[in-house]
Amino acid sequence: MEEARVQRSFPVKPKLKSKARTPKQTAESKYWSSFKTQQIPDLISVPSLTFSPTAPHSFAAAHSASLTLFSAQTLAPTATISSFSDAVSCASFRSDALLLAASDLSGLVQVFDAKSRTPLRRLRSHTRPCRFVHFPRLDKLHLISAADDALVKLWDVAEETPVAEFLGHKDYVRCGDSSPVNSDVFITGSYDHVVKLWDARVGDSKSSLQLNHAAPVEDVVFLPAGGMVATAGGNSVKLWDLIGGGKLVYSMESHNKTVTSICVGRVGRDFGEESNQFRIMSVGLDGYLKVFDYGALKVTHSMRFPAPLLSVGYSPDCSTRVIGTSNGVIYASKRRVKEIEKEKVSESSLFWRVAPLEHTEKKVLRPSHFRYFRRGQGEKPSEGDYLVMRPKRVKLAEHDKLLNKFRHGEALVSVLESKNPGNVLAVMEELVARRKLLKCVSNLDVEKLELLLAFLHRYCTTPRYSRLLMGLTKKVLEMRADDIRGSQALKNHVRNLKRSVEEEIRVQMSLQEIQGIISPLLKIAGR
Incomplete structure (x- = not known):
């Protein structure tokens, strides 16, 4: 039977070549x-970052024995508070942003006027370094603090006295948060692996609820609805259902090292249908920032x-994100504002406004219209039009042209x-399909055969090519033994x-030995 001679108009492509997997760019990633x-x-190590709850949402960064305030618009420092005798560990704005509280490692908690930076109150009661201070979100009169003496205190800011002490923890208390729906409820986390829910209306030291994170707790936050909390410690971030009695909902273990800080933020209005959803942002000593969708339970x-990252903060207006590191650098990020948003004019600044024109559909052109026959190449097709596209000319390489002419050896x-x-x-794959590869090899002269052997020596042990080339190598050695x-x-x-093949065999044998050593250990660990 004569071989059918069909002209190929497209280049040959390898079938065995592995495709590199490129991560898909999702809307959230963008x-x-x-x-x-x-x-x-x-700066020096930045253990705490906090945003002002009111516009323009400036933020404060704790570093060494100072507390620096930054503008959220320019990301430039605006003021520095240096009236501390030891390293500043935590800071918190009051809900109206008029007061700013900060704690240091001497155990002292100070309250400042946020505008003038004047010290207003000095709250001294902790005997060990104070690691956490927080203004309740719905309360302007009290302040929560916690320290390495395992004590949690609720302060009357005006009187400079502790209203209540909570003694449930057995180790350093390093973090906490207040409920977004109840000013009397707050939560704290300790290095005793325990997170406790407190109610200020209960006079004793017994916690209302206790959660076991199974690792020293570095941070804890309430989720916006108030019925769930997120805890960070070890290499995991865990979600707990408070309404369900402290039930563990999910454990996110995407970090490789200790998670040091978490915060909750809402995606911006220009994100689309999901603009009313919230995300948990976590940072760790592995240098990674993770954004966790706790609705879909995925990163x-x-x-x-x-x-290594120590702290993270996200502005309430979704425009600024700041991350503090152990080497004293703050990575501050601003959301790029679109030109459309820049051109928006507030309605209150106008005396009158013109009603926008209603969108009207373009009149459909029919063959009875003169303009129908005057359309040019710039005319955009409408829905329902059948497009006749001119096929693109494919540029063929030299070997593709030779294959089209059935000159296989060349x-x-x-x-x-x-x-x-x-x-x-x-x-080679195309020649195998045409059953011409071995014939081409047998017809090669000594110079061209040397070129083929050099190629086989270089690539026959490459995993993506070895399946075809190893078999071809064996055939070449058998067919051209006399010439060799x-x-x-x-x-x-x-x-x-031969040397490269023997080396590859030694590598494979070593890998099998390692696999034999590791496999029993993995089975034991799986139990």
């Missing part, structure tokens, strides 16, 4: 990547920074001289080929 990051250097975005030599392994494999014996150059190529 949203979080749109924050333009800049560095704020020349939706991840970002790497070149230093095609193989041409692609071997190009030194592109992907194209060589594609041509008569040429010293071919002997050298075969010797190098």
Whole structure:
């Protein structure tokens, strides 16, 4: 039977070449990547970041024995408070942003006027370093503090006296948060692995609820609805259902090292239908920022920074994100504002406004209209039009042209001289499909055979090519044994080929030995 000679109008492509998996860019990844990051250097370790709850949402950063205030618009420092005798550990704005409280490692808690930075109150009662201070969200008269003396205290700010002491923890208390729906309820986390829910209306030291995180608790926050909390410790962030009696809902273990800080933030209004949803942002000593969608129970975005991360903050207006590191650099990110949003004018600033024109559909052109025959190439097709596209001309390489002319041997030599392994494999696969590869190998002269052996020596042990090339190597050695014996150059190529194959066999045997050692350990660990 005569071979059907069909002209190919498309280039050959390798079938065995592995495709690189590129991560799919989701809408949420685009949203979080749109924050333009800049560095704020020349600080010392930043253990705490907090945003003002009122516009323009400035933020405060604790570093060394100072507390620096930054503008959320320019990300530039506006003021520094230095009236501390020891390193500042935590800071918190009151709900109206008029007062700012800060604690330090001497155990002292100070309350400042947020505008003038004047010290108003000095609350001294803790005997060990004070690690946590917080203004309740719905209460302007009291303040919560916790320290390494395992004590949690509720202060009357005006009187400078503790209203209540809570003695349930057995180790350092490092974090806490207040309920967004009840001013008397708050939660604290300790290095005794326990998170406790407190009610200020109960006079004794017994907690209302206790959660076991199974690792030293570094941070804890209430979720916006108030019925769930998120705790961070070890390499995990856990969700707990308070209404269900403290039931563990989910454990997110995406970090490789200790999670140091978490915060809850809402995605911006320009995110689409999910703009009313909230996310948990966590940072850890592994240098990663993780964005966790606790509605879908999955990590939706991840970002790497070149230093261990200690703190994270997110502005209430969804425009600014700040991250504090152990080397004293703050990575502050601003959301890029679209030109459309810049051009918006407030309705209150106008005396009158023109009603927007209603959207009207373009009149459909019919063959009875003169304009129907005057349409040019710039006319955009409407729905229902059938597009006749001119096929794009495909540029063929030299080996593709030779394959079209059924000059198989010349095609193989041409692609071997190009030194592109992907194209060589594609041509070989095409020749295998045409049952011409072995014939081409048998017809190669000594010089071209040397080119083929050099290619086999270089790529026959590559995993993505070895399936085809190892079998071809065996056939080449069998078919051209006499030519190889008569040429010293071919002997050298075969010797190098044998050496690379033996080396690959040794590597594979070593990997099997390692697998045999690890497999029993994994089975024991799985139990």
